[in-house]
Amino acid sequence: MNLLICTDLDRTLIPNGKSPESPCARALFHQLVAHENISLAYVTGRDQNLVKNAMENYNLPSPNFVISDVGSSIYKIVNNQWLRITDWDQKIQQDWGNFTREKLSTFLIDIKECKLQEKEKQGLSKLSYYISLKYDHKKLLKKIKLRLEEVNIKSNLIWSVDEEKNIGLLDILPKSANKYQAINYLMNKENFTLENTVFAGDSGNDLDVLVSPIKSILVANAHEEIKNIIQKMQLEEAVNYIYIAQGKYLNLNGNYSAGILEGIVYYFPNLIPLLTVKI
The missing domain is CATH 3.90.1070.10 (Hypothetical Protein Ta0175; Chain: A, domain 2)
Structure with missing residues (x-):
């Protein structure tokens, strides 16, 4: 099965918050997304240059797609070339x-x-x-x-x-630009569905995806305000596809990439054999 993994960067994949990172988590994430049937999309408030800086500074894997500027820009990366999807620009600019x-x-x-x-x-x-x-x-x-x-x-x-x-x-x-709408546009364009797409985030600008029909993961180090919102919605049965990382997988703490991995194997347990890095 082909899988589209979408993840926020700051304080989700990138360990630049106050919480500690599990030492081997990023190595496991690298190994997972290197699989030929997995596509990786970074979904972030950063612009193109800041995404490139983050990839270099934090040794992040090269993605297949980048949704930047909080969903207002979409790129497809082919042979290290960033190709802007201008159809998306034209679609959203009508609102302004x-x-x-x-x-x-x-x-x-x-x-x-x-x-x-x-x-x-x-x-x-x-x-x-x-x-x-x-x-x-x-x-x-x-x-x-x-x-x-x-x-x-x-x-x-x-x-x-x-x-x-x-x-x-x-x-x-x-109005039509946010992380959810951009991911949905990318899914349709690249022939992914709700069955084989997952998203991970941590903060307020991820909320539109976290409460959407897309399978979603809230990392353990997420803002308490966002955790409270999600937990309240879960109690009210207003959201169906959200997993809050607990730090229960491979002795990892659930923060950052550890939380992403925990959520991915929750939704897709068939991927567990791909995570073979010794910790």
């Missing part, structure tokens, strides 16, 4: 009409709580801000959403937190 990212920012210029992120962290269809955690982000996001609606901009607001820098992150995307 004729407005560019720069023009969008002028509509929010008087909202002082929002500080534009660096130019290299912006995207073709992604407008990104820093927001101090001292502000009520739910109230602020509602204000921003209404402001954009006043000028007929259909937007998708993604909130997450950078634990290392202790700062809130806001990504404003076209």
